[in-house]
Amino acid sequence: MQELNKRNMETKKDSIIDQLTQKPWDPAQVKIDNSHEGKTFNLHVGKLGLRYLMIVSTIMFCLFIVTYGDRMIYDDWVKMPEPFLLWINTFILFVSSIIFIRIQIASKKNQFKKAKRDLILVGFLALVFLIGQFLVWQNMVDKGYYVYGSPANAYFYLFTALHGLHLLGGLVYWVMTIRKVWNINDINIRKAKHTIELCSIYWHFLLAVWIVLFGLMLFT
């Protein structure tokens, strides 16, 4: 079965444009179509599903950024200071992403003991990041930068909150990953590896989103 899977994954798929411009009534095409395996892409449904969710999230953040650009051109825009703690938080997220690369490598080599240890570390770092963001909020409120104070403040709280919520969602998936890795056996080993990969991709995505948001707030 695995060999078959590998063979199928290696089968080259026509691009969407090619698929849409085929002439299904052409007898030669009919022959090809009759043995079509029914998939559009050589991708696991989980991976495609994650891409779908990341696209939705990206569109949402892009729209927020568009409104940000529209709002900052008005006179009442007052830039907000970036506390040093934000840099530390960014570094934590960056380190988490690197650890996830290590986890993926370990999982590929079937070194699940190492993967387990690193997974716990990533979860811990995610919590530290969230607490760090909360401390930044507190620090800002103490300094008088309230959410209603200026539009830049409002966007700061909005962006950090939304990113934090995405990370919380990621932590739910992280729990599922932990469960799979902890109960690993010969049967579910592929599923566990797959879950680790998806979790890892999502973490990289969250880092990318944060870098864009942080950069935006830093330079404007």
Add this chain to the structure above:
Amino acid sequence: MAADSYEDVVKNKESIPALEVAPQDLYHAKSFWTKYIFCQDAKVIGIQYGLTAVAIGLVGLVSSWLMRMQIAFPGLIPMDAAQYYQLVTMHGMIMVVYLLTALFLGGFGNYLIPLMVGARDMVFPYVNMVSFWVFFLAVIILASSYFVPGGPTGAGWTLYPPQAITSGTPGGDGLGIVLMLVSLAVFVIGFTMGGLNYVITVLQARTRGMTLMRLPLTVWGIFTATVLALFAFPALFVAGIMMTLDNMLGTSFFMPAIIQFGEKLTHEGGSPILFQHLFWFFGHPEVYIVALPAFGIVSDLISVHARKNIFGYRMMVWAIVIIGGLSFVVWAHHMYVAGMNPWFGFFFATTTLIIAVPTAIKVYNWVLTLWRGNIKLTLPMLFSIAFIITFVNGGLTGLFLGNVAVDVPLSDTYFVVAHFHMVMGIAPVLVILGSVYHWFPLITGRFLNERLGKIHFWVTFIGSYSIYFPMHYLGFMGVTRRYFEVFEGEAFTYSITGINQFITVAALVTGAAQFLFIYNIIVSSKFGKKAGKNPWKACSLEWRTKDVPPTHGNFDKELPVVYRWAYDYSVPGADEDYITQDTPPSAVANARAEQT
């Protein structure tokens, strides 16, 4: 579609590789709760979506009755202006989002996608189940706004700030608007989960031989609409979140400096126009999120009931995709009177009119499918024909409103109300009704009563035209929409009162006919004539299930293998006038290829 020679088929059969992935593990329900309530079977979820959407849709229907009573016979039902605006708002939002979107994508999408693509279920059944319950929660939140102090929001379904969140607007300073925004945000979250299933199932879980260009157009319509929603709903979500923050936390995303009842509010510098852009970036694709599934479904209904292959299948698919793409670059035609730069309006007028090209292709192809077809005037066919006529009518008035110079004087008149009700209200509803008559035998194993159905059809069809045709005239007369009371006098002549009364009576009768339809569904599901397997002699896979109604897992031990498109009707040389998608060419060796 071309049928191969027998020798080719034998060769092909040998060349079809074994299943490349293990069959999907389905969760088999063990109790009443997991079978009917927290069910993971897409068909049950589809019915749950449908029932919930129709239940809240009836609230929208009754709202429209009350509004019409107020306009035609003011004072007959005690109502003040605030209550009228609440009815208008809730009617609009319920009908567009909670009824039509949920019914087409959640209802028909869930029921039909796995069956039509030859899958056992959606690819993420658990997420699918959660999707419905999140939608249900959104409906409950929306409905709860009727019971909070101040009642639901009366800001109009567009929820434009600043008026939506200021005192004076019903529900503006209370919980009404908050609940509306929260409900929409929850809806978007639920829909994203459902959409995940619809998109990935269509892309990756089709059965063997089911290429993209062999999919029934119903699936193409629902699939493309879901992709549109994937891009459009985030805009509604973003707008909703930002307005909630403006309302609850005093931020100024959309709220400009404003004086409310002589008191200056803390807001400053926000842009209400920005909200309009976001809203319509969602709002216009939303029209096609409702229309594209209707386009797809009606193509199938026409083909089945005219016993003829759909004309120009490939062009129909492309038209759906092109319309979907274009729908994202037309949004500001809803904002011609918002004070935009004339060049901006020119751009959006141009893109709007370009959409008429793929849309016209579809209409021509429907008509050409009917041309010299073996038309059976069954109820689904009647509703389909009614749809084509209504959609053309509504589309033509869209040409008026798409042009800036013509739109400006017609803006905010009843002409606009007539236009969008024809094109995205009545037209899709006619398709929904037709498709219920079409797929009811699959869902329940019984036909709906035809006599009641005919009465329902004619009252609905003639009634809808009685409501909306005169509204065009009202619009030309300059009667503005959203007015709580239309007085006779210098501005409006006596004829306007008469027309309004006529429209109201028509609306009451047409609405009542829908209760006849519901009665028909309830009675026929128990006592209707038994339908048996594939009563319409259709080609697509949903009729090829092991049991009727299909059970969990949909198909027999083996999934069907597809050898052709879903439109092989009246193929010359074939024994019967239809060849199902899973019929191997060897079984219809004498059938000659159709040129499409």
